[in-house]
Amino acid sequence: MRNFRFPTRITLSLVALGCGLLLGACSEGNETPASKEVGKVDKTTAAPALSAVAQVGEKLFFDKALSASGAMSCASCHDPAHAYGPPNALAVQLGGAHLDKPGLRAVPSLRYKLVTPAYSNELFDPDGTEPPGPGGGFSWDGRANTLAEQAAQPLLSDFEMGNISREAVVEKVRAASYAPLFLEVFGSRAFEDGVKAFAGITQALEAFQKEDPDFRPYSSKFDAYVMRGKGTLTVPEQRGKAVFYDPRRGNCASCHIPDLNQFTDQMYAAIGVPRNPAILANAADKFYDLGLCGPLREDMKPERSLCGMFKTPTLRNVATRSVFFHNGVMTSLEQVIRFYNTRDTNPEIWYPTKGGKPQTKPSSDFPTYGLITTQYAGGKVQKFNDLPTAYLENIDPQMPLDGRAAASKPPMSEQDIADLICFLKTLTDGFDEAADKKQPASGACVN
Structure with a gap:
């Protein structure tokens, strides 16, 4: 995940273009x-x-x-x-x-x-x-x-x-x-x-x-607050914004940069998203979607250092989606954030385990929000199961996917996760300030 910024001369011209579009x-x-x-x-x-x-x-x-x-x-x-x-x-x-x-x-x-x-x-x-x-x-x-x-x-x-x-x-x-x-x-x-x-x-x-x-309506709560000075972010939304920017916690802004309010750096990264068995092509053991290296793109196949990389999408309207990542393997925004938080600390809930004995009843501290809901005794977790071993060196090591040891402490707390979700919801287009003021006085994302 590169901390990308447009070159100054490009930024100025694009800012002018973006402002013209917004005013128009x-x-x-x-x-x-x-x-x-x-x-x-x-x-x-x-x-x-x-x-x-x-x-x-x-x-x-x-x-x-x-x-x-x-x-x-x-x-x-x-x-x-x-x-x-x-x-x-x-x-x-x-x-x-x-x-x-x-x-x-x-x-x-x-x-x-x-x-x-x-x-x-x-x-x-x-x-x-x-x-x-x-x-x-x-x-x-x-x-x-x-x-x-x-x-x-x-x-x-x-x-x-x-x-x-x-x-x-x-x-x-x-x-x-x-x-x-x-x-x-x-x-x-x-x-x-x-x-x-x-x-x-x-x-x-x-x-x-x-x-x-x-x-490009730019009509989210974030736009109303940041770009037009209307309304306010709630305390949880403000805390979530801090998590979004914090390089020691969410670190979302390192790739989903708010520059020009696009919430993407337009760059590519390999983050080891789990294989999705719901995709028919994945039934073939030797099939891999390698992003920049194919199969849909053919001109980059010799570039081994790019295999497994996919483009960073915009986070605008991310809270309205039902599936996430290039293969749609995640089915909720919360699940995506928890994947980023625990891919390395709890890989057993995201990737299948080979060997080992499935437990009839998982232990009380076994997370239930992952893709794998069965706990195993023994066996080997097949981490990064949708990327051939030859390309594992392409996995991006940046926080929060920093390769920390299994069973260690994740970078984000439960409160951080809840707050980050609140902030990401402010990127949904169609914000109605009048309706927002009528929202219930209690809830996860209100003061």
């Missing part, structure tokens, strides 16, 4: 009532009109006919009502021509992607505290350098929208009700060149994500 400001049957939507922007009063190319992108984003199944759109997995993340608790989504092919990774949110540099093996660290390292790009492995490149991936993936070719996608757009608008934007003969037409499709999807403020 998966499945069937999973629709969410408007009252429960996460940070939805009121476009009737707040949002400027989209350009014609972005209007095409909006049509494309919600068009299920673009998929081989005719039942999946971009919005099926990147649901606006769920911060443009998945609308369900599946570790991976089902796609393909018959919606029966499982993916390999959890679906990330599409929010807060605008300030994303292109991928580089040596993204500059201006602080000089770490040498340049892998950073930037879109998706868990950074294999797309622009939103347009990223948009092309699910359209052509056999386990997502399932189109067999770019031409197949173009033909579907040609038959769509918004085809006249596409021709108006890209020219009356736009469909005659399949390569250019497909590029126009991805360009339009990129424009929609760049222009629509719903992809």
